[in-house]
Structure formats: structure tokens, C-alpha cells
Amino acid sequence: MGMGRPRAFDADAALDRAMDVFWRHGYEGTTIAQLTEAMSINPPSLYAAFGSKEGLLKAALDRYSEKRDAWMDKVLNAHTAHEVAERFLMEHADAQTDPANPPGCLLVQGGLACGTGSENVPFELAARRTRTEDQLRERFVRAKAEHDLGENVDPTTLARYLSAVTSGMCVMASSGATRETLREIAAVSLKAFEEQAKG
Amino acid sequence: MGMGRPRAFDADAALDRAMDVFWRHGYEGTTIAQLTEAMSINPPSLYAAFGSKEGLLKAALDRYSEKRDAWMDKVLNAHTAHEVAERFLMEHADAQTDPANPPGCLLVQGGLACGTGSENVPFELAARRTRTEDQLRERFVRAKAEHDLGENVDPTTLARYLSAVTSGMCVMASSGATRETLREIAAVSLKAFEEQAKG
DNA sequence: CCACATCTGTAGCAAACACTACAGATATCT
DNA sequence: AGATATCTGTAGTGTTTGCTACAGATGTGG
Numbered sequence: 001m002g003m004g005r006p007r008a009f010d011a012d013a014a015l016d017r018a019m020d021v022f023w024r025h026g027y028e029g030t031t032i033a034q035l036t037e038a039m040s041i042n043p044p045s046l047y048a049a050f051g052s053k054e055g056l057l058k059a060a061l062d063r064y065s066e067k068r069d070a071w072m073d074k075v076l077n078a079h080t081a082h083e084v085a086e087r088f089l090m091e092h093a094d095a096q097t098d099p100a101n102p103p104g105c106l107l108v109q110g111g112l113a114c115g116t117g118s119e120n121v122p123f124e125l126a127a128r129r130t131r132t133e134d135q136l137r138e139r140f141v142r143a144k145a146e147h148d149l150g151e152n153v154d155p156t157t158l159a160r161y162l163s164a165v166t167s168g169m170c171v172m173a174s175s176g177a178t179r180e181t182l183r184e185i186a187a188v189s190l191k192a193f194e195e196q197a198k199g
Numbered sequence: 200m201g202m203g204r205p206r207a208f209d210a211d212a213a214l215d216r217a218m219d220v221f222w223r224h225g226y227e228g229t230t231i232a233q234l235t236e237a238m239s240i241n242p243p244s245l246y247a248a249f250g251s252k253e254g255l256l257k258a259a260l261d262r263y264s265e266k267r268d269a270w271m272d273k274v275l276n277a278h279t280a281h282e283v284a285e286r287f288l289m290e291h292a293d294a295q296t297d298p299a300n301p302p303g304c305l306l307v308q309g310g311l312a313c314g315t316g317s318e319n320v321p322f323e324l325a326a327r328r329t330r331t332e333d334q335l336r337e338r339f340v341r342a343k344a345e346h347d348l349g350e351n352v353d354p355t356t357l358a359r360y361l362s363a364v365t366s367g368m369c370v371m372a373s374s375g376a377t378r379e380t381l382r383e384i385a386a387v388s389l390k391a392f393e394e395q396a397k398g
Numbered sequence: 399c400c401a402c403a404t405c406t407g408t409a410g411c412a413a414a415c416a417c418t419a420c421a422g423a424t425a426t427c428t
Numbered sequence: 429a430g431a432t433a434t435c436t437g438t439a440g441t442g443t444t445t446g447c448t449a450c451a452g453a454t455g456t457g458g
Binding site: 023024025026028029030031034102104109111112113114115116118122123125126129157158160161163165166167168169170171172174175176177181184185188189191192194195196 | 222223224225227228229230233301303307308309310311312313314315317321322324325328329356357359360362363364365366367368369370371373374375380383384387388390391394395
């Protein structure tokens, strides 16, 4: 019994291309034709490997999350809560305006509101955003235990606030905000964080 | 020459229905069939009155902007810059979680990234968001002239910051954030505003 | 009352959509 | 080498999309 003909394309490279298309046009604005062209494969290969358009999105999101986790590790390993917030905000400003990617963030531009039959998509994106928020919260819980944050500080509130600001930066990036503009917003937000962190 | 048969539906009421559908499903997630059913009219009536799907969206956005302007007047008429920011943030938290409407805001949920052929839609939404930002900036320029804000304060930065936060709140509202959660975020943001306003 | 202009409802258009049947190609395992 | 299992490319499938032709309805102006 043979194991069959091996696939002729690199799945991860193909996912990177798909990610870019979903990011730029949103889930519903993306067509299979655009995806197959960007991935340089034909529809049957796409469906054999990923099952469906939504399956492909999930695979792309998984890959996106991998990269994001690596990036978040760097952020979370900062020594103080303040530095965590600073890195998180500033690197978001840079990443969302990185010319190598579409503006904003896949987890926001991918689709906040979708049509009948794609209701899972916004849900899926939201779950990944929540993950980031949870990582921040846990880091701030630790900071509180280490007396790096005041007794009256609520880690959940801090994490939610940072999450909200970076999501807002995505919206502004999608309408052409420059890196400097986003950094300015990040800087103001950091002051709020400092005030809040005093507890 | 007669003036023709008069239209049998109220255009504004129909626009309110259309607004709700676009808001809930996004521009590309919305179908003409959903629109005609919600508006209780048939396709020919829709096209005679609004020209196209995109024309209908623009008409709905115009109507949305009317209501928003009236609302912004209330906000901008507050006596101090601080109170303007407070009203802006808090009323946004309430509006975005008003059970009478879909969560978030039409100008964000409507579509940040669209497909080929609908590239104008994100532009159109962004233009309306920028309008709100401009109104805030002008109000803060005035506040500065009235010595209500410090000499070193940049009205543009303040306006952008508030705009970013409320956009971020839209993203969180779309994934089910409660009114209390959004108000918490608004409260933290207000502290940043205060710090920044000292200049 | 009659001519006219515009709206309404039915029915359906061409194009684009997500997805797949099928045949040939290319690997593995015995 | 032969049998088998999976991939690839061509060429479609049925469905849904935004949109409209047409005929009848309903108002206005003369």
C-alpha cells in the first residue's frame, strides 16, 4: 500500500499568502479565486488541504496565533508591568503599520460582522483577541503578586483597556493612520496605564 | 403631465431598517434579499429610490450621520473639555450597548476591509469617523483658546486618542462586551485625557 | 375622464460565488 | 516492477448574488 502522491506546495507558505488576502479584504470580501491565485494552487488542492473557505481561515488564524504568541512572549517577559504595557502598545503601533502586512490586524480586519452562514467567523476572531487579553491579565496578576502593581489595581481592567486601545488603533490603521499617529495614541494610553497602575 | 404614482413606503423608516441590517451583518454580509425583507419593499422599489446597494448604504450613512450630529451637539456643548471627553466616552459606552441597536457602531461594523468592487465602502465609513474626530479637535482648539486646556496640549492628539478608544470599544462591543465593561474602559481613558490635558 | 408619469410586484437575468467530479500524474510500500 | 493511495489541473456543478424587464397599478395635471 503506497502513501500517495505528496503535496507539491508548502502549506505554511500558502497559509501566509492566504493570511494576507483575508487580512486585506476581510473574510467575506475574499474569494476562492483570489486565494488560489495568491497561494499558487488550484481549488481542489485548497479543499483537500483545508476543507473549506472557513477551514482555511482557521488554519491561517492558527498560524497567525503562533507568530503572535512568540511576539507576546517577548512582550510579557518585560520586567515590569509598565514596561509590558509600553512594549505592547508601541509594538502594536509598529506592527499595524508594517508595510510588509496590510494595515491593522487580521483579528480585527478579518471581519467584525458577517453574513448568514459565516456567523462563526467573528466569533473565531474574538476568541483569539480574548486570548491576548487573558495573557495580559495573567501577567498583571503576577505583577500584583510581585508588588509591581498596587493593591487596588484590577488586572482585568488594565488588560481590557490595553486591548481596547490596540483594537482602536487597528480601526485607525485601516483608514490610513501613520505609524507616528499610532505611536502618539500609544503614548497617551501609556499615561492612563500609569495612572491606573498606581491603584 | 401627471406626476406619477407616489411611493407607498416611508423612505426614512426604510432607511432605519436598512441601517440595522448593514450594522448587524456588515456591508458585504448583507444581501439585497435581507434588505428588501427588512424594508418591506421589493427590489425595484429599492433600486428606484437608492440606485444600488452602495447607494443605499450611503443613504443609510447620511441618516446615521444626521442622528449622530444631533448627538454630538449635545456632547460638544458641554462647558469644559473634560466634560466633553467624559460625555463622549460614556455615551459611546451606552450607545454601543443599547439593546435597541446592534452592538458597536455602524461606522466600524459596517466594514473595515472589503472585497474588490466595494473598495469605496471602507473609505466612506472612515470619512464619517474622521468627521467626528474633526468635531472633537475643533472643540479642543476652542477650549485651548479659552484657557480650558493647557498651552502645550495638542488638540489633534486628544481628538485622535478619544476616537481610537471609542473605535476600540466598538470592537469589544461586537464580541459581547457589556455596558459596564465599556464604561470601565471609558473611565480609564478619561484619566489619560486628564493627564494629557494638563499639557 | 383621459393622458401621462412614476411606483409596485412578479419573474427572471447574467455573473460570480463556493465547491467538486474526473482523469491523469507521482509518490510509497511490498 | 506492480499495486495503491494521494495530489494536481481542467473543467465544470448548482446556488446565490446584485440587479432589471415588463406589465399592471395608482396617483397627478389638463
